[in-house]
Amino acid sequence: MSWNSWAEFFSMGGYGLYVWGSYLVSFACIAGEIWLILNRRRTLQKYLGLKDESTTREEK
Amino acid sequence: MLQGSNLECIRGDRVLFSGINFSIKPGELMQVRGPNGSGKTSLLRMLCGLAVPNSGEIRWNSSNIRSLGEDYFNIVTYLGHLSGVKDDLTAIENLRITSALAGIEIDEKKASKVLQEMGLEGRETLLAKVLSQGQKRRVALARLLLARTKLWILDEPLTALDISAIELIKKILEQYLAQGGMVILTTHQEIDIAATATHQLYLS
Amino acid sequence: MLQGSNLECIRGDRVLFSGINFSIKPGELMQVRGPNGSGKTSLLRMLCGLAVPNSGEIRWNSSNIRSLGEDYFNIVTYLGHLSGVKDDLTAIENLRITSALAGIEIDEKKASKVLQEMGLEGRETLLAKVLSQGQKRRVALARLLLARTKLWILDEPLTALDISAIELIKKILEQYLAQGGMVILTTHQEIDIAATATHQLYLS
Amino acid sequence: MPPQRRINYTFLNMLIWIIRRDLLLAMRRQADVLTTLFFFIIVVSLFPLGVGPEMNTLRIMAPGVVWVAALLASMLSLGRIFSTDYLDGTLEQILLSPTSLSLLVLGKMFSHWLVTGVPLVLMAPVLGIQYDLPANALFVLTLSLLLGTPILSLIGAIGAALTLGLRGGGVLVSLLVLPLYIPVLIFGAGAVEASIAGLGFEAHFSLLGAFLLVSLVFAPWTTAASLRISVG
C-alpha cells in the first residue's frame, strides 16, 4: 500500500479519528509507563544516595 | 471545683453505685478504686459528660455540667480505655490532630518534641498501627503534655506502659497538680502521686 | 521442651531482636521482659506459631514447630492482647466455645463453675459486651483452668485485672508449673511466681 | 516425636461446634440476618423506581436484577464472616485450634450461607412476582439461586480472608470478589432467561453445578491459607 499524500495518510480513509485516537492514546500510555518507572528509579537513587546508574559490578 | 452529689448508676438490673458524693478542688487528686466491674469506668464517663447519671448531679463551680454544654469540654480532658490513636496516621499526625480538636494547634516540630519527651524518639513518623501496645498508649498520653485544661480524667492510664513510662506519667501528674490542676484517676496498679490532697473513692 | 535458636524479628527498617536463644523445660517459667516496643508481643506470636520468625528456628522436642502443623496447637495455649471474647455471647457461651475450639468440650454446669472460680459469680449469663474491661479479661483467662496443654504463652495477662484477680492468676500459674507445665509470660507489673526455674529473657 | 492427637473430639464435632456458634451469634444479632434480606428486597424494589413502571421492560430485567441484588447482598455480608472474629481475637484462637483449619472455615462458610443465602432463595419467588414472571421462570429462578448462592459464600470467603484487617477492606473485597462472581451471575441469570424464552436451561445448571463442586473443593483450603497469611 502506498499513500498518495500525507493528507491521505492522516485521514486514513475517513477513519483518521479512530485510528489515530487509538494509536495516540496507546503510545501515551507507553510513554507514561516509561516515565513512571524512570521516575521511581530516580527517586530511589536519590533516597538511597546511589551516585549513578550502577548496572554492573565486577564479577568475582 | 468539681462536685458530684448523690450520683447513681444503674446497668441492667444492677445498681452499680448510688449516693456517691465527692468534691475536688485545684491541686487535688481523686483515685477511684474498686474491684473489676465495680463501675469505675461508668463513673468516669459520667464525669466527663459522655454518659448521663441515672440520678444525682455533677457540678462544675456550682453549674451543672449539662448546662455548660460544649464549654465544659474546654475544662476537661478525658482519656479512656480506648486511646483515640488512629492506626493510619503517624504519631506526629495523631498528636497534632487530637490536640487541634481540643483547641490547641501545634506544628510538627513541637509535636515531635513532645513525642520525644514521651520516649518515642525515632518512632515519630511511623504509622501508629505498627507501634506496640505501649507505644500507642504513649502517643495518646502525649496529649496531656499539651493540654491546658483544668481537670484530667484518666481511666487506667498505666495499661501497657513499662516502668519508665509509669515514672514519667507520675512526674507529669505531679507537676500538673502542683500547678493547680485536678486529676481523677483509676488504676489497678499501685502508684503514689503527691498532691495537695488525695481523695480515695471506693466503689464495690 | 521448647527451644528457640537464633531467632530474629525484623519490622519495617528495624531489627527488633536477633540471635535470641532459650530453652524451657517442664515446670519452668520464662518471663520476657523489655520496655515498650521491644518486641515481646512479636516474639510470643512467633512462639505460638501465628507468625514466622525472619530467621532462626523454634523447636518443640527437637522438631520444628512448622513441621508439626496443627499438632502443635494441641500443645500450646496462647492468650494475647486481644482476649478472644465475643461481645454477643454470654460468659458461659464464650467459655464453652473457646474451649471446644481448643478440643475440650464442657457442659454449662462445668462452665459456670469455672467462671465462678474466676470471680464472675452472678455474671455468667450476661452478654460479654456489658462486662467491664477486667471482667472480660477474666472470662478469657478462665480458659486456662480447663486447658490441658503443656505450654502456656501469655501476653500481658494481668492487664485490667484487680489485685484479687492477679492473686488468683498467680495461684493458677504456680499450680500449673508444679504439675510440670511450662509458661512464657510478659507483663509490665511485678509478679513473683514460684517455678522450678525462672528464666528471664531481656529484649531491648 | 510429634505428640499424640487427643481423641476426645472428632472432626465432625468441631464442624458442628463452629456452625452452632455462628448460628447462635446470628440469632443474637437477628438484625444482621434480617437486614441482608431487606437489602435484597430493597435493591430489587429500587429498580422499578429508577427505571420506570413499564411491565415489559421490567420482565426482561427481572432475572438480571434479582441476581445482581442477590450477589450484592451476599457480598455485603462477607465482611461479617471473619472480621468480627478478627477484631476481638477469636480468629487467633480459631487459627490455633488443633483441628484442620479448612474444616473450620468450611463450617463458617456453611453458616454464612444458611444465614444469608437461604433467606434470599426463599424470598426470590415473591420478588419475582413483583416483576410479573411466569410460574415456570419463578421456579427456575429459585433453583438457580439455590445452586448459586453457596458459590457466592464459598468464593466470597476467600476475598474476605485476604482483605482481613485492611482498612477499606469492605470495598476492596468487592473488587476482588466480583470478577469471580460474574460467571455465576451470567449462568444464573442466563438460566432464568432461557426458561422465559422457552429454551432449555439444563446446560446453565450443569455449569453452575460444576462451579459449585470446584469451589467446594478449593475454596476452604484457599481461604484457610489466606487466613494464615492475613493474621500471621
Place this chain on the structure above:
Amino acid sequence: MPPQRRINYTFLNMLIWIIRRDLLLAMRRQADVLTTLFFFIIVVSLFPLGVGPEMNTLRIMAPGVVWVAALLASMLSLGRIFSTDYLDGTLEQILLSPTSLSLLVLGKMFSHWLVTGVPLVLMAPVLGIQYDLPANALFVLTLSLLLGTPILSLIGAIGAALTLGLRGGGVLVSLLVLPLYIPVLIFGAGAVEASIAGLGFEAHFSLLGAFLLVSLVFAPWTTAASLRISVG
C-alpha cells in the same frame, strides 16, 4: 460562672483541621477512594451481564442503573464516616471537643463527599457511554449526580451515626438510609430519563436542589445528636 471560651482557635480553623485530617486518612488509604469508585464501575457493568447485551433495553435502564449504583456505592462507604473513629476512641475525643459538634460533623460529611461522591460524578459519563447514552443525557446524568451525591453523604451520615457500634450496622444502615435515598433516586434518574425523552428536567433539578438545601441545614445537627446518643 461559665468559663471563658479560649480564642486561639476559630470555627473555620476547626473545620479545616477535620477536613484535612479526613483527606489525609483517605490519602493514606488510597485504596479506599479507588475501591468505592471501582465498586460503582463494577456494579454498573454487572447489569448488562445479568440482563443481556441488547442495547435498546440497556439504554432504557441506564439512568436507573447508574443512579442505583451511585447510591449503593455511596451507601457502602458510609461505614467509614464514623466507625473507624468510634472503634479507636477518636470519636469520643471529637465529642469532647470544645467546638460545635455539628460543625465537625459537617466537615466529616464534606470530606466524605469529596472522597466518594466526586469520583462517581467524574466517572459517570464514561459509564453512560457503555450504555450508549446520547451526549445530552450524559450531561444531565453528570449534573444530577453532582447535585444528588452530596445529599447521599449528608443523609447517610445520620444513618451511620445511629447504627454506630451495632454489629451488622453495615447492613442496618442501608435499611435506615435507603428509604430516605429513594426520593433522590427518583428525581435524579427521572431528570435523565426526561432529558432522553426530550422533556424538560428543570423541575427535577430544582427538587434535588431543595433536598440538598434542606439536608444541608438539618443533617449535621441531626447527626451530631445521633452521635451523642450512640456513644453516650
Place this chain on the structure above:
Amino acid sequence: MSINWYKYASPASFYFLAGKMIPYFSIVAVILLLVGLYIGFFVAPTDFQQGEAYRIIFIHVPAAWMSMFLYLVMAFWSGIGLAFNTRLSSMVATAIAPTGAMFTFIALWTGAWWGKPMWGAWWVWDARLTSELILLFLYIGFMSLQAAIDDPRRADRAGAIIALVGVVNIPIIYFSVQWWNTLHQGASVSVTQSPKMAASMLAGMLIMAFAAWMYSIAMILMRTRAIILERERHTAWVAELKGVTGVTR
C-alpha cells in the same frame, strides 16, 4: 558454558543481570516497533470490508494478547513465590501487574475506538469485551490488594492467592467467542488452520506482538530492579552500591 541459575535467583545477582539485559530488550523492542509500524501503515493493503480502520488491529491484537499472556506469567511467578518462598519470583509478579493492566487498558481502548466505526457503538456487552474488562478488574484488584498491605512478605502471598484464583478468567476470555455467538470476531490466527488474512497483515501483527513482548520484558525488568532496591535497601550489597559510580568499579 553452563549457567548457574540459582545464582540469578538471588535478588542481588538478578539486579545486575537485569541491568545488563534491559538495553538489549529495549533496542530490540524499538526496532521491532518501527518495522511493525512500517509494515502496518505502508505495506499492508487496505481491508476490503473495513477500509483503513482495520489498521487498529496492529496495536489492538498485540495488546490483547499481551494482556492475557502477562496475566498468566504473573500468576505463574506468584504461584512459584507462594510455593517455594522465593522472594524474587514474587517481586517479578508484582512488577508485571502494572504493565499487564496497561496492555489491558490499551486493548479495551483501541477496541472501543475500533468498535465505534465498525459496530456503531463504543461498547457492547459482548462476552469477549466483558471478560477483557474483568481482566482489567483482576489486575487492579491484585495491585490494590498488594498496595493495601504494608508488609511485603504478606502482600506477596496474598497477591499470589488472588492471582491464582483469577486465572480461571483467562480461558473464559479466550474461548468466550466460541461459547457465545457475539459481535467480536473469533481467532484468526491458529496453529491448526491456515491464516485467513493477508500475509503482510499477519506479519505486521506478529511483529508488533513481538515488539510488545520485548517492551514488556524491558519494563518488567526495570520495575523489578526498582522493587529489589526498595525491598533490599538495608542489605549490605545495596549499601555497597552507594559509593559506586557506574561501570568503573
